Amino acid sequence: MTTKTKSAGLWEERARLVSSGSAAYTALVLDRGLGAKVWDVDGKEYLDFAGGIGALNVGHCHPKVVAALREQAGKLLHTSFHVAAYENYLEVCRELIAVAPWKGPKKAILFNSGSEAIENAVKFAKAHTKRKAVISFDNAFHGRTLLCLALDGKYKPLRQGLGPVPPEIYHARYPYAYRPPHGLKAEDLTEYCLSELEKFFLVDCAAEDVAAIVVEPVQGEGGFIVPTPGFLKGLRAVCDKYGIVLIIDEVQTGFGRTGEMFAVEHDGVEPDLLVVAKSLCGGMPLSGVVGRTEIMDSVATGAIGGTYGGNPMSCAAALAVFGIFREQGLVAAARGIGEKVKLRFDGFRDKYAFVGDSRGLGAMRAIELVSDKKTKAPLAPARVKEILHACEDRGLIAIKAGVHDNVIRTLMPLTLSDADLNRGLDILDESLAAFKL
Ligand SMILES: Cc1ncc(COP(=O)(O)O)c(C=O)c1O
Incomplete structure (x- = not known):
């Protein structure tokens, strides 16, 4: 018998208690975060390339932000x-x-x-x-x-x-x-x-x-x-x-x-x-x-x-x-991250039949997924989700964008280490490699 995870139980509560009008990019229930990493309520670690939808350029729970909040809370x-x-x-x-x-x-x-x-x-x-x-x-x-x-x-x-x-x-x-x-x-x-x-x-x-x-x-x-x-x-x-x-x-x-x-x-x-x-x-x-x-x-x-x-x-x-x-020096850090991500994303475009475009500016980079590179027909949102879920299973949070919901974007904290950046990009690469058109 498989026991239900705490995340799965809380996800059911979410469906019962929260309006269905709220988007759900992942099926995660988070407990804590630090820098570019978060942990769910079952203790599983994830690299976060969504960064609170671009709100966490300084990373999760930056010690200086936390200290400022503690001090202000008493005043x-x-x-x-x-x-x-x-x-x-x-x-x-x-x-x-x-x-x-x-x-x-x-x-x-x-x-x-x-x-x-x-x-x-x-x-x-x-x-x-x-x-x-x-x-x-x-x-x-x-x-x-x-x-x-x-x-x-x-x-x-x-x-x-x-x-x-x-x-x-x-x-x-x-x-x-x-x-x-x-x-x-x-x-x-x-x-x-x-x-x-x-x-x-x-x-x-x-x-x-x-x-x-x-x-x-x-x-x-x-x-x-x-x-x-x-x-x-x-x-x-x-x-x-x-x-x-x-x-x-x-x-x-x-x-x-x-x-x-x-x-x-x-x-x-x-x-x-x-x-x-x-x-x-x-x-x-x-x-x-x-x-x-x-x-x-x-x-x-x-x-x-x-x-x-x-x-x-x-x-x-x-x-x-x-x-x-x-x-x-986070503005300069964004340039460095952007160059590395661009190199890998351009490689994905050359390597995978369903990656139609690689684009962006600095660390704001994305790949656009298509079912056919010639016609540029967008890859169906459900198929894009398959890739994102595969990332999630491997420990990476990545989210979509685009009017056709067929773009995968990066909004990782600008404080993340080279090792974490590479690991996240490797996970995305593995998830793309495992995808069959
Ligand atoms: C460019 C842009 N403008 C405005 C908004 C709205 O911001 P908020 O969700 O904080 O209301 C967003 C949110 O994603 C955004 O990306």
């Missing part, structure tokens, strides 16, 4: 920034303003989640421009609140049956070099997408009615799509031409992941509003918007914020994260 848990200011909120704003990649007067504000920060960035843009329309992109992901659903460039399962969503939100085309439209060449995509945008202003919504363009500098949930060269610069020029606010969503790309503190720095593009979350805070909930002062001060006092935004515990953790980035 002040909560007051609400609306009621009274506190120093570590101001220090996080000071740090964010210092790392935001452009010159000129800036201000910041803190929230709890990426979605909440995106919602508020759009509010700032609308108040500043006194315009109503917003442009986002196909394959985009900005969150699961109603406004974010409207921005998301994936209908199922995000938006289906949950509308109506806020109006006056339009989707433009993001340059997806592996799947260019109308048989275009990748090198023509930047010009095509930017000219489509100009056409959009004639056909769907005049540029002078557009408050903001919201864009991920590398699409995350959409499948780690790196835009073709010049696209982000082109968007900057469009925004300058028409007085549109450029909102850069660095929720997943931010905090070193791509080998720069922020992904826009690769292109030298300056945002008007920069949205941050996830790895800002080492596993605690915190997000923020940093932006040009005249935009950040355009909203009526009291219109923005919430009870918990910029909670003192999260701020204490974020300040520890800023210190860790400086002391451990």
